[in-house]
Amino acid sequence: MRIGGLQKLTLLDYPGKVACTVFLSGCNLRCPYCHNPGLVLPEQSEGSEIPEAEVLSFLERRKGTLDGVCITGGEPTLQPELPEFLEKLRRLGYAVKLDTNGTNPAMLKALLQERVLDYVAMDIKNSPSRYAETCGGIDCLSRVRESAALLMDGTVDYEFRTTVCAPLHTPRDMEELGRWLKGARRYFLQPFADSGALVGGGVSPLSEDEIKALRDSVLPYIPNTQIRGQ
Template sequence: MKIIGFIETSLLDWDGHIVASIYLPGCNFRCPYCHNKNVVLNPDSFDEVPLEHIESYISENKDFLDGIVVSGGEPTMHEDLPDLLKKIKRTGLKVKLDTNGTNPDMLESLISENLVDYIAMDVKAPLNQKYSDIAGVEVKLDNIKRSIDLIEASGIDYEFRTTIVPILLSEDDVLSIISELAGSKKYALQQFRPDYTLDPALSELKPYQSEIIMNLADSAQKTIKTVTIRGDV
C-alpha cells in the first residue's frame, strides 16, 4: 500500500485526541466540493511516505500520541488496509478510520477484528438520488445504509458528518439527513470551504451563514446525542 501523506501531530483530526494522521491515495467519489483534489484525481503524483518512517515515529512518540487517523481519499478501497491497521494496533495506539461508507464488507471485517476504535463516516446527502448527484458517481445506497447500520450497532465510538454546501444541499436536505440519523451517537455539521475545490466553480461560492448552521445543529440535537459544528461559522 502506498502512503502519500503523514502528519506527525494533529489536534484536529480526532476530537479530544492528539494523533498522527496517515493519508492513502485515491477515491471512488468525485464530490465537487472536495478539497483533496490531487489525492482524488492525481494519486500517483505524490511521493510515497515509507511505512518504516511512520513506524519509527510511532515507536518514538507513542507515549505522547493517543492514536492514529487513517484517511484519504477513501481508505477502504485498499484491500491491504487491514494489514496496515494491524501494524498500527500492535503499537498499542487507537485507530480512527475516515470513510465514505461505500464498502460495508470491509467495515464489517475491520470491526469484527477489532482493528478500529473510532469510525467517522461522511453522509453526503439524503438517502435518495441526490446522493449520487453530490458524490459525482452512481452510488449504491444499500451500501451506504448498511454501513450506517453496521457502525451504529458496532459498539465502538463513531460519528457521522456532513459538509453543508449551498446549492448542493438545501436546509431541508440536511434536515432529512438528520431524520435518517436519529438516535445516532454523534453528528458533525461541517462548514463548506470554498478553497481549492475539485470543481473550480465552487471556489466562488459563499458558505451558509452561521445562523443557518446553528439552527440546523439545534434541530439535530433533538434526536442525536452529540452534535458539533466544524469550520468557520
C-alpha cells in the same frame, strides 16, 4: 499501501487524543467540494507517496508521545492492505481512528470484527434523495446505508459528519438526513471552505445563520448535533 501524506501532530482530528494523521491515496467518489484532489486523484501526486516502512518507523519513535493514529484519505477502505496496516498500528500500542465515506461496508465490517478500530468518523454526504448528486453522480447509497447501520448497531465509538455547502445542502435535506439517522450517537456539520483547489466546482460556503438552520433541522432526530468549530 498508497500513503499520500503524514501530518505528524494533530490535536483536532482524533477526539481526546494526541495523534498523527496518515493520508491514504485514492477515492471512489467525486464530491465537488472536496479540497484534496491530490488524494482523490492519486495520478496528480505520482512520485510523492511515502513508504509504509517510513511511517511505521516514525510511529515507533513517537511511542509514548502520541496516543493515536487517524487514518484518512481519499478513501482508506479501498486499499486491501488496510487491515494488516491497522494491526501493525495496534501492535505498536496506538489507538486507531478511521475516516471513511462508508462505501465499502464489507471492509468496515471486517475491521470491526477484527477489533482494530477504536473510533470511526463516517462522512454522510447528504440526504438519501440527493446522495448521488453530492457524490459526483456516483450511486453508492445502499452501501452507505449498510455501513451506517453497522456503526449504529455496533459497539465501536463513532460519529457521522457532513461537509455542508450551497447549493447542495438545505434544511429540507438535513431533515431527511436526520430521519434516516435518527438516534445516532453524534453528528457534526462541517462548514465548507473554498481552498481554491477542489475536485469539482459550482459550490460555495454557507453563512453562519444558514448552517445553524441546517443544524436545527437535524436536532429533533439527532440531539447531539453540533457545528464543528463552534
